[in-house]
Amino acid sequence: MKNSIFIIALLILFSCNKEDFKGTFSRSAFDHLDPLMRLSPLENLPVEEILLIEEGWNFLGWDNSAGKNASIPKPSEIELIRLPHLIPYANSNIWYSNKLVLDKGYLSIHADDGAQLWINGKQIFQNSVGVFPIENPSKEPADILIRVINNAVSGGLTRVFWVNQDVLDDAINQHQKSILLKLQKAKKDLWTGENLPDNWEDYPIWFNDPVIFPKGDDSLMVRWSGEQNVKAKLHFGHEPKMVLTTVDLLEENGIYSAMVPFKKCQYFYFEMKNTVSPLFKVESNSKTKSTAFSVWADSQGGWDIFAKILQKMKIQNPEFTVGVGDLVGNGRNSWEYVRLQNELHQLPVPHYLLAGNHDYDGSYNNWTPENFNFYLKNSNEKNYQFWKKGPCAFIALDPNENFPIGIEKGSEQFDWFQKTIITEDWANAPWKIIFVHQPPFSQGWKGYQGEKSIQELLQTYWESGQIDLVISGHTHDYERLILKHQNGKTAFLILGGAGGKLENVNNMEELPKMDKIFRTHHFGMIKASANALEFEAIDINGQVIDSFILRK
Structure with missing residues (x-):
């Protein structure tokens, strides 16, 4: 019994300190990362390394055919156009064709709202970077067909360019290295301790402060982004001095999530390895009859x-x-x-x-x-x-x-x-x-x-x-x-x-x-x-x- 009272006293003392304590970092790394992360590696490619394809495009017309896999049209008229090209018809498929000789690399297609690509009748799918890989170079001109999916206002094909595979892969690698450098600077700038640690890997940082999503009638999901592959916990309670309940966090590719009961989570903080966050508050304005x-x-x-x-x-x-x-x-x-x-x-x-x-x-x-x-x-x-x-x-x-x-x-x-x-x-x-x-x-x-x-x-x-x-x-x-x-x-x-x-x-x-x-x-x-x-x-x-x- 005495041991139980002692443990509870220690927990309460620890929680009391949480109201005033400083987290490992003063805030998230968002401001350090944002100027870099808002740009795609595609936007940093040297102009001389891309082949801009503005000429030779045929506008094949537009239609409102339903379905995710619309039928390829057989146009009665073809209009030769130069990019960019827009038409003012919402909820439309807009079709373009060209003949191009393409080496191994990537095709970047800018369209409002999006695009699908076929080369010699075979559909090519966009990768995670947002480009279409060209894996089989052609010595003869290949038949290029693009379907633009337009959901609102004016839509059409605005920009197409080809880039060599090695050039884009190198740009992606450089982008990743720049991110790591920004993270290191963020950690040093935002560190709240007196002495810098010997191993920064023991102190992962979060990219944005947590946001709250409702899940069902009685639960909340607390979610934020941060460095990947880190074991993490979330501590919560209904008073700043009583943050005593702990749950393990689910992490997937840098997304951290915890499910907590709505009525018991008015305050929380999290741990990511040796990193401890500040104390966060959830506003509770819930009413029953209004x-x-x-x-x-x-x-x-x-x-x-x-x-x-x-x-x-x-x-x-x-x-x-x-x-x-x-x-x-x-x-x-x-x-x-x-x-x-x-x-x-x-x-x-x-x-x-x-x-x-x-x-x-x-x-x-x-x-x-x-x-x-x-x-x-x-x-x-x-x-x-x-x-x-x-x-x-x-x-x-x-x-x-x-x-x-x-x-x-x-x-x-x-x-x-x-x-x-x-x-x-x-x-x-x-x-x-x-x-x-x-x-x-x-x-x-x-x-x-x-x-x-x-x-x-x-x-x-x-x-x-x-x-x-x-x-x-x-x-x-x-x-x-x-x-x-x-x-x-x-x-x-x-x-x-x-x-x-x-x-x-x-x-x-x-x-x-x-x-x-x-x-x-x-x-x-x-x-x-x-x-x-x-x-x-x-x-x-x-x-x-x-x-x-x-x-x-």
């Missing part, structure tokens, strides 16, 4: 603006946030998701994150957003989901797993949606909210009026009173439409102003006529009780630009 949360979309690499948006969100004290797609500007670049996590850390509440078309960038080998899934999801976790908070029930959909955009009848997601929206959990919730990146209605830009497929999927349900609110992004502005029907009314919101470049004020469709349109950076704040749902759109300066109340 809820307040922030919604945002299309941060899309506008990091300075997004950081300011997050600061304004924090003032609103949300219970959680929902990011409705296009979280990064280039889903091919894995570092953008590290940057996203680093920004989200400043708002230490759970974040529900959904995929948009740019999160699918570079995914067109298998139509899986690999970087999005790797950094933000658990393995085998779907990108559509249902959850409840207070008086609200939520369904989040992902139409980007199909092309053109939509949720196909008979698909796994379609069947899941049909079953979920008729459950008692959905029917009994006072407020029923749908999140989907592409909006059913929008005056976004000339030639775009929203997604007809999303309209067709949801219309029966909103007209029967089973949907109160549909929230989207995709269009980089704020738009609001409230439709009345025989069972009440349904509000449609576009909250696409969290950081990406705003839509041109002089370029929008006349129809459908939205009730409000503001082309300014913003986010949404929702406060819901059983009888009322209050919404505010708040701009980057903290000013309310629009508001409304739905009542039951």
